[in-house]
Amino acid sequence: MVVYKYREKGPIFTYSMGNVVFLHVSRPDVVRDINLCVSLDLGKSSYLKATHEPLFGGGILKSNGEAWLHQRKIIAPEFFLDKVKGMVDLMVDSAQPLLKLWEERVDRNGGIIDIKIDDDIRAYSADVISRTCFGSSYIKGKEIFMKIRELQQAVSKPNVLAEMTGLRFFPSARNKQAWELQKEVRKLILEIVNESGEDRNLLSAILHSTSCSRVGIAEAENFIVDNCKSIYFAGYESTAVTAAWCLMLLGLHPEWQDRVRAEVHEVCGGRPVDSQSLQKMKNLTMVIQETLRLYPAGAFVSRQALQDLKLGGVHIPKGVNIYIPVSTIHLDPKLWGADVKEFNPERFSDVRPQLNSYLPFGAGARTCLGQGFAMAELKILISLIISKFILKLSPHYEHSPTLKLIVEPELGVDLTLTKVQCLY
Ligand code: HEM
Numbered sequence: 001m002v003v004y005k006y007r008e009k010g011p012i013f014t015y016s017m018g019n020v021v022f023l024h025v026s027r028p029d030v031v032r033d034i035n036l037c038v039s040l041d042l043g044k045s046s047y048l049k050a051t052h053e054p055l056f057g058g059g060i061l062k063s064n065g066e067a068w069l070h071q072r073k074i075i076a077p078e079f080f081l082d083k084v085k086g087m088v089d090l091m092v093d094s095a096q097p098l099l100k101l102w103e104e105r106v107d108r109n110g111g112i113i114d115i116k117i118d119d120d121i122r123a124y125s126a127d128v129i130s131r132t133c134f135g136s137s138y139i140k141g142k143e144i145f146m147k148i149r150e151l152q153q154a155v156s157k158p159n160v161l162a163e164m165t166g167l168r169f170f171p172s173a174r175n176k177q178a179w180e181l182q183k184e185v186r187k188l189i190l191e192i193v194n195e196s197g198e199d200r201n202l203l204s205a206i207l208h209s210t211s212c213s214r215v216g217i218a219e220a221e222n223f224i225v226d227n228c229k230s231i232y233f234a235g236y237e238s239t240a241v242t243a244a245w246c247l248m249l250l251g252l253h254p255e256w257q258d259r260v261r262a263e264v265h266e267v268c269g270g271r272p273v274d275s276q277s278l279q280k281m282k283n284l285t286m287v288i289q290e291t292l293r294l295y296p297a298g299a300f301v302s303r304q305a306l307q308d309l310k311l312g313g314v315h316i317p318k319g320v321n322i323y324i325p326v327s328t329i330h331l332d333p334k335l336w337g338a339d340v341k342e343f344n345p346e347r348f349s350d351v352r353p354q355l356n357s358y359l360p361f362g363a364g365a366r367t368c369l370g371q372g373f374a375m376a377e378l379k380i381l382i383s384l385i386i387s388k389f390i391l392k393l394s395p396h397y398e399h400s401p402t403l404k405l406i407v408e409p410e411l412g413v414d415l416t417l418t419k420v421q422c423l424y
Pocket residue numbers: 060061062072075129230231234235236238239242296297298301302359360361362363364365366367368369370371373374
């Protein structure tokens with residue numbers, strides 16, 4: 001329906017669902033103003049708030065106003081560049097079980113295997129977040145991630161009754177499932193909090209902030225749980241899914257695979273990956289940027305006008321939800337050229353992507369605060385895999401992008417792997 005309207009109406013139009021009004025906009029001047037807007041009057045959309053409540057609560061991803069600002073000030077510094085540089089060794093360690101597992105499987109199977117990579121990649125992404133942000137290993141965090149994923153599936157379809165009527169406490173089967181998962185995740189996070197040691201990490205920063213504030217125990221616990229949940233979700237799924245799309249594209253494009261492999265070999269020269277070598281991997285950066293253009297995990301950037309606003313000369317009344325369709329912008333031939341649907345990382349070689357036409361990490365003040373972290377994590381995993389394995393898209397692969405809060409391969413990514421025999 002929305003696609004049809006886009007074709008019919010062009011880059012800006014409104015529509016409504018019940019009493020909820022949407023402004024669907026991909027016009028560059030409006031997108032530019034959203035990018036530039038730092039006012040707290042432009043917040044996250046409250047549409048689907050009731051549906052998403054069990055997953056996000058009042059954490060950083062969905063909160064607005066002063067509450068959001070407070071959370072951003074606590075969490076953002078934990079992902080500044082110097083902090084990310086200090087996490088590189090932990091990320092490299094997190095990749096070792098996957099590499100070992102795949103090597104053993106290839107060896108056992110006569111030098112070639114056909115695998116669905118998604119679960120192993122999720123395990124890597126989960127381990128990275130657990131170790132770097134929460135000081136707990138994947139084993140400890142594993143249950144949390146499994147339940148967060150179940151919660152994601154449970155809340156990925158709009159709960160129309162709750163949104164239209166506010167009856168979010170109606171005990172439907174789906175609500176009951178989401179509440180049960182919500183309780184279990186809360187319990188597990190509080191266990192990790194109780195066992196946390198002296199390590200300086202994201203968790204300790206969140207705990208420190210609550211100990212300095214004068215809120216009651218229940219409010220402090222909600223603050224901790226909702227923000228930990230937000231990081232578990234934000235940092236886990238999107239990175240794992242991007243890595244899976246990226247490896248799929250490299251499997252399809254052996255010429256880029258060879259280029260990245262040669263680059264990793266040249267930059268690292270047999271030494272372990274470190275923060276300096278990551279910066280030198282230009283081809284790999286371009287490949288990841290192009291993956292995020294073609295398969296941005298966040299299909300929409302959503303906002304709501306919390307007061308009357310003017311963006312790109314357009315008057316937007318208070319309450320209107322603004323939806324920026326990221327893929328539509330990323331696939332616009334007027335912005336990217338006639339080869340817009342092709343995988344061509346070269347397009348990122350000499351120009352920085354335009355702020356208004358490239359939005360894989362969102363826009364403006366609410367832009368993803370984990371993007372440097374995510375890029376390091378992706379580069380580490382892909383450089384290590386590429387230096388050990390030759391990838392081909394498996395004949396079993398079925399292309400199945402689907403939107404479940406984020407755009408993921410519904411049927412997974414199947415690759416055929418053989419070992420790299422000799423590097424040059
Ligand atoms: C490839 C991986 C990732 C992608 C594609 C991605 C994408 C996004 C997008 C589209 C948003 C919404 C921005 C907006 O509304 O303008 C976002 C927000 C956010 N992301 Fe990421 N993200 C990734 C990885 C991460 C990681 C690894 C973390 C942390 C460990 C993280 C933490 C966050 C947080 C906390 C927010 C909310 C920011 C706010 O509202 O102030 N993300 N991300």
